[in-house]
Amino acid sequence: MKVVTRIQEYRKLRPAMAEPLGFVPTMGYLHEGHMELVRRARAENKTVVVSIFVNPTQFGPKEDFAAYPRDPERDLAMLKKERTDIVFMPGAEEMYPKKFNTWVEVEKVTERLEGAFRPGHFRGVATVVLKLFNIVQPTRAYFGQKDAQQLLVIKKMVSDLNLDLEVVPVPTVREPDGLAMSSRNSRLDANERQAALVLWQALSLARELWQEGERSAERLRQEMTLLIDAEPLARVDYISVAAPDTLEELELIDDSALVSMAVWIGKVRLIDNIMLGG
Numbered sequence: 001m002k003v004v005t006r007i008q009e010y011r012k013l014r015p016a017m018a019e020p021l022g023f024v025p026t027m028g029y030l031h032e033g034h035m036e037l038v039r040r041a042r043a044e045n046k047t048v049v050v051s052i053f054v055n056p057t058q059f060g061p062k063e064d065f066a067a068y069p070r071d072p073e074r075d076l077a078m079l080k081k082e083r084t085d086i087v088f089m090p091g092a093e094e095m096y097p098k099k100f101n102t103w104v105e106v107e108k109v110t111e112r113l114e115g116a117f118r119p120g121h122f123r124g125v126a127t128v129v130l131k132l133f134n135i136v137q138p139t140r141a142y143f144g145q146k147d148a149q150q151l152l153v154i155k156k157m158v159s160d161l162n163l164d165l166e167v168v169p170v171p172t173v174r175e176p177d178g179l180a181m182s183s184r185n186s187r188l189d190a191n192e193r194q195a196a197l198v199l200w201q202a203l204s205l206a207r208e209l210w211q212e213g214e215r216s217a218e219r220l221r222q223e224m225t226l227l228i229d230a231e232p233l234a235r236v237d238y239i240s241v242a243a244p245d246t247l248e249e250l251e252l253i254d255d256s257a258l259v260s261m262a263v264w265i266g267k268v269r270l271i272d273n274i275m276l277g278g
Contacts, residue, residue, distance in 0.1 A: 001076075001079065001080045001083075001084050001085065001086070001087060002085070002086050002087070003076065003086075003087045003089060004086060004087070004088050004089070005088075005089050005090055005091065005094070006090070006094060007090065007094060007135055010086070010088055010135060010136070011135070013086070014136075014137055017047045017049075017085070017086075018046035018047050019046060019047070019139060020044075020045045020046060020047075020139035020140060021045055021046070021047040021048075021049060021136070021137070021138045021139050021140075022040075022041030022042070022044060022045030022047070022048050022049070022138065022139065022140050022141075022142060023041070023048075023049050023050075023051070023132075023133075023136045023138030023140065023141045023142070024037045024038050024041050024048070024049070024050045024051070024141075024142045025050075025051045025053075025129060025132050025141065025143075026050060026051060026052055026053075027052070027053065027054045027055065027068065027183070028052040028053075028054060028070055028071070028072060028075050028183075029068070029069040029070055029071055029075065029183040029186070030074070030075045030078050030079070030183075031173075031181045031182070031183060031185075032173050032181055033144055033146065033172070033173035033180075033181035033182075034078075034144075035078060035082060036144075036170055036173050037142040037143070037144060037170050038050060038079065038082045038084060038142075039082060040142055040168065040170055041140070041142050042082060042083060042084075044140065044168075045139065045140060047085050047086070048082075048083070048084050048085050048086075049084075049085065049086040049087075049088060049136050049138065050079055050084050050086070050087050050088070051087070051088040051089070051090075051132055051136070052072065052075055052087060052088070052089045053088075053089065053090055053095065053128070053132075054068050054070065055095075055124055055125070055128045056092055056096075056124075057096070057120075057123070057124030057127060057128060058120075058121050058122075058124030058125045058128065059121075059124070060118055060119065060120060060121065063118070067187070068183070069183055069184075069186050069187070072089065088132075088135070088136065095128065095131060102127075103123050103127050104123065104126035104127045104130050104157065105123055105126070106122060106126050106153045106156050106157050106160070108246070109149070109152050109153055109156055109246065109247055110122040110123075110149075110153055112149075112240070112242070112247045112248075112249075113149050113238060113240055113242075113247060113260060113262070114149050114150075114262065114271070115149070116238075117237050117238065117262060122149075122150075122153050125150055125153065125154075126153060126154070126157050129154055129157070130157065130161070130163075133158075133163060133165060138165050139165060139166065140165065140166045140167075140168050141154075141165055141166070141167055141168065142168045142170055143167060143168070143169060143170065144169075144170050144171075144172060144173070145169050145170065145171050145172050145273070145275075146172040146173075146180050146181075146182070146271070146272065146273070147271070148258055148260055148273045149247060149260070151167070151169055152244075152245070152247065154167055155167045172272075172273075174200070177197055177200070178197060178200030178201075178204070179193075179196055179197060179199070179200055180199070180200070180270075180271075180272045182270060182271075184268050184269070184270060185268075185270075187267075187268045188265060188266070188268055189266070191233065192233055192265045192266045192268065195231050195232075195233035195234055195265050195266075196265045196268075196270060198227065198228050198231040198234050198263070199228075199261060199263055199270060199272045200272065201227060202224040202227045202228050202239075202261065203224075203259060203261070203272060203273070203274045205223055205224060205227055206220045206223070206224055206241070206259045206274070206276070207259075207274060207276065209223060210253065210257075210276045210277075215252050215253045215254075216251075216252060216253075217241035217249065217250040217251055217252065217253055217257065218241075218251065220241050220253075220259065221239050221240075221241055224239050224259075224261070225239055228261075228263060233265055233266055234263050234264065234265055235263065235264040236261070236262075236263055236264075237261075237262035237263065237264065237269070238260075238261060238262050239260075239261045240258070240259070240260045240261065241253065241257050241258075241259050242257065242258050242260070243257070243258070244256055244257065244258040244275065244278060253276060253277070255277055255278060256275060256276060256277035256278030257275070257276045257277065258273055258274075258275055258276075259273060259274050259275075259276060260272070260273035261273070
């Protein structure tokens with residue numbers, strides 16, 4: 001496994017890499033969810049590249065960029081165990097040199113959910129992902145379904161800009177008790193960790209109601225909200241029952257729906273989702 005920190009160094013290595021090339025972009029502090037992406041890339045490609053870059057442009061002024069957990073030595077040990085070929089670990093000045101003024105805006109699907117609560121977030125995401133795609137030149141890129149809106153934004157960008165790569169979604173990896181794996185989980189204390197289970201409980205309730213024949217999206221939102229509001233440590237940002245391809249809120253669920261949420265547990269903001277139907 002080789003660690004590369006400079007764009008030009010990577011570009012010198014790229015022509016000799018065996019095709020196809022699978023790419024897993026991350027912000028580090030890796031967990032089993034990331035490893036599932038790496039294993040999928042390893043199984044489907046001859047070369048695997050993983051990036052570790054905590055992207056400052058996707059954090060708002062009041063968000064937790066400085067507090068975002070980091071442990072590069074641990075990350076590298078985990079990636080080596082999974083037989084990663086290249087780890088690209090640029091610094092912020094490498095990705096955003098002085099006088100950087102070019103940004104990528106994906107419209108419509110970024111106006112709701114995370115986009116509404118975190119203005120500018122997806123501009124930072126789309127810009128850094130496009131830069132990484134241009135640098136790494138992957139055949140396939142792997143993203144977790146836990147960040148469902150991010151996945152939709154990236155797929156839209158790839159389609160609209162005619163990028164020559166395949167975006168591969170990978171199902172959410174969960175703890176045994178149902179909590180979606182996230183780097184932010186490490187910031188929960190014991191009581192908050194227990195309270196965080198309310199996200200999965202609410203999603204499970206929505207699925208149960210849907211399986212029993214409930215098709216009113218508003219009823220699902222109401223029941224999920226009641227359940228989460230009963231947890232003293234939880235505070236809802238949003239609960240959504242939306243069309244999977246546009247994220248427009250539904251009145252009635254016809255074929256399928258993306259049920260998603262953002263919930264504060266103490267000072268930690270967690271997101272999660274499930275798909276109904278489809």
